Amino acid sequence: MRPLTSRPPIIRIANGTFYRRHPNAASSHANPPLFSDLSFELASASSTPRNWCIVGPSLSGKTTLLQALRGRLLCEPPSARSYPYLSTDAVPNRLKTPSMAIQYVGFDAEQGAGGLAGSAGTSAYLSARYESRREITDFSLRDFLLGNTELNPLKTAPEDDDGSISPQFFGRVVQDLRLEHLLELPVSFLSNGQGRRARIARALLTKPEVLLLDEPFMGLDPPTVTGLSPLLQSLAAQASPRLILSARPQDPVPEWVTHLLYLRTDCQIGSMGPKEEVLDGLKKYAQGVRNGALAEDKKLPIHSLAGIGRVLATGAKGSDHTDNREAFYKGIEPIDPNAEPLVEMDGCKVQYRGKVALGNWTQQTVDGPKGGLIWTVRRGERWGVFGPNGSGKTTIVSLLCSDHPQTYSLPIKLFGRSRLPEPGSGELPLTFWDIQSRIGHSSPEVHQHIPRRLTVRQVIENAWSETFGGVPKLNDGARERVEAALKWFAPELNPEYATTSSHESIAWANEYLFGGLSFSAQRVALFIRSMIKSPDVVVLDEAFSGMDDAVRDKCTLFLNEGEAKTYQSEEIVQSEVSRSGTIKVPGLSDQQALICIAHIKEEVPDSGPIYLKFGIAADERVHLDWRDAWADGWSSESGVLNSAQYWCARGNWPPA
Structure with a gap:
């Protein structure tokens, strides 16, 4: 048997420079060189762990580098990039090419290997998502994970030796990624976070030689992150597959990562090597700049290094999912009861074939208990909406923006009018285009x-x-x-x-x-x-x-x-x-409403009071996370914390 150290690397790059298009091609679009004279090797086997993470600020090229590693960018000279291990007898025939052996999972909505985007293609407007025919083209999550996405899908896993998926492996992946309760749902029903987990699971089940995960923890709630990291660690320990992650400087890096590659803002390598050496060098550089001993490199700004070095521990356990939610509501009068209401929901419950996706709770009102979501957004208000993956945040946004067809039948008023004619009012309902023109919306x-x-x-x-x-x-x-x-x-x-x-x-x-x-x-x-x-309402759904x-x-x-x-x-x-005195774009005015949807408080503007803490949590751990976040100084100076109105859907957790 060939010694580990003598096996050729899976990926070898020797003084290669990369381009999006050929440097001599005529084009009106810019085509700068990327990662000039890059040298990098990913070992096929090693006597000591070598788990890589690519770290860098925005515009540093993390995704670009991952694409270069998988062969998607033009390499100059072409011979500088090779995949020698894939031509050996140790690799099955189905993985002889880089496109099959190296799987990429990113969350930039691009279609590709392991992607979920193809199940809900693009369209002219978002409401088309709810109008598509489901009986032919919309497959269950189980079929998607097993690759059964043809018109006549198989009912069992593939039988070939190279790509077979054992029930044990399938069960472990879906359990660790908290997907068991979603297996029979159509993939288009999944929330953003659930879709991300599904894409990671699909890539793992294809058993690639290399798995490139582009910011894998982005957009996932804390319990899923703590469950995903140990799964990736076990795969990395077995080199099945070999993993390369990417992360932002402020993201905690899993403690099992051994090597870092830090990028500058100009798509060049700033530092590369063992994790401790890279982190120590970057921290000394930042300290030297702050002390005046070193001049700041504009391509390596120290503000981007503020949170670097945090560690994601592997000992934490993710929480079990529960669909048995009940509601806890606490409210007071609005900040300005005379402000014009822009959004009014008076007991909204969204359900599909008897399964409730939003509003499976009862709220206490002045008129007694009432089912569904009750919520009024007025001009000048700033709201925060929080909850884990699958808790209904995306559904709330679809109601706010009138993309969801059930807005026609639910007790909702947008800008003072419902989607259906009101008897005796003499007014026509607002059209879809009227509503869209008054709402600014950023979301996945x-x-x-x-x-x-x-x-x-x-x-x-x-x-x-x-x-x-x-x-x-x-x-x-x-x-x-x-x-x-x-x-x-x-x-x-x-x-x-x-x-x-x-x-x-x-x-x-x-x-x-x-x-x-x-x-x-x-x-x-x-x-x-x-x-x-x-616009009258700005909706930022995981916008940051x-x-x-x-x-x-x-x-x-x-x-x-x-x-x-x-x-x-x-x-x-x-x-x-x-x-x-030439300002063209002012900030938010007191006539606009802001609604921020996120997993964590860092992704919500903190320069003004948040009038609502709205959390939908699936279990005790998440509920406590949101409660701790509220108590962590968000609105203590303005006094809003003690008087905010909020909802929390929770599991078996008694109200405090």
Whole structure:
């Protein structure tokens, strides 16, 4: 048997430079070199663990590097990248090619191997998701995980020796990813977090040689994270498959990760090697800059290193799922009872074929107990909606935006009017387009449906369009707003910003396609799209997920202050356009309502009071997590904490 150290590596890159397109190809779009003269090897076997994690701030190229490793980017010279281990007898025939042996799981809504996006393709508007025919094209989660997604799917796992899925392996994967109770559901019924878990499970069940996980813990609730990490650790320990993760600087890195590759903001390697050595070097660099002993490298900003070095322990246990939820409600009068109500839900319960997806609880009201969700959002209010995967957050957003067809039959009023004619009112109901024009919305669903062919400018201008692919109706004021936002967010949106000396022109916004941006940059563009035209209601559904701390903080500053304030190093100062009196984009006004949906408090703006803590939790652990978050100084200064109204759906946990 060949010694471990003599086996060829699975991936070998020797002084390779990567491009999205051939460097000599004629194109109107930018094509900068990526990871110049990169050298990297992923061992097929090693006497000591070598588990890699790629870490870097927004626009550093984490996803791009993963794509380069799997052979998706052009390598120059072509011979610099090879996969020698795949040609050996140790690899089964079905895994001889990199496209089969190396599986990638990312959450940028791109279709691909192991992806779930293909089950609910893109469309002109989100409500089409609820109108699609399910009896032919919509398969159960079990069929999706087993690869039975043909028109006549198999009822059992494949029989071939190379790719067989044993019942034991299948059971362990779905249990560790908390998918058992979802196996018979159509995949289009899954929430965002459930869909992420399903995609990871599908990739694991294909038994690849290498699994590339692009920020695998993003968008998952704490119990799922604590359950997923030990599963990945056990797979890494057996090298079945070999794992390469990516993470933001502030993300806790699993303690079983042994090697780090830290990226600079210009898609180049900043540091690479054993985890402790890389972290020690980065911390010394940041300390030296803060002490004045070192000059800051603009391509390695120290603000992006603020949270680096956190560890995700493997001893924590995930909580068991329970669908036996009941409701606990505590409320007071609204902050301003005279403010115009924009959203009114008076006992909403969403269900499919008898299965309740939202509102399976009873709330105490002044008129006594009442079933379903009761909620009023008024002008000027700022709301937070929290809960684990599958708790109903996406359903709430679909009701808010009138994408869900049940808004026609449920007791909901949007902007003072229902979706059906009201007898005796003499008014026609608001149309779908009327409602959409008054709501700014950023969410994973929007991210999935935005056409990748649009330029950065076109994505933001799409805020004035009726559909994702429609022609926007812009006036001079709207164009000025778009250009102001592009200039303000140029460091976060322009892939060439770190390597360009002049930043006056925004021509890059007409050259770069949305699909070519990093995940973080795409989320920034969608965030701008949601608030750029000052809609009556801004809905941010996991809008900051995937951003590093610095980018998220800049977005929340823009949300609250517009162009009036900016960051100078690590401090907030008055902006130049504010001093000159030429502000085009203001922050949220007291006439707008804000609704933030997230898993954790860090993804909610903290510069103003949150009037509602709205949590839907499946068990005791999650409930306590949200309660601890509320007590962690969110609104203690404003006194809102003690008087906020909130709902919590919980399991077997007695009210405090």
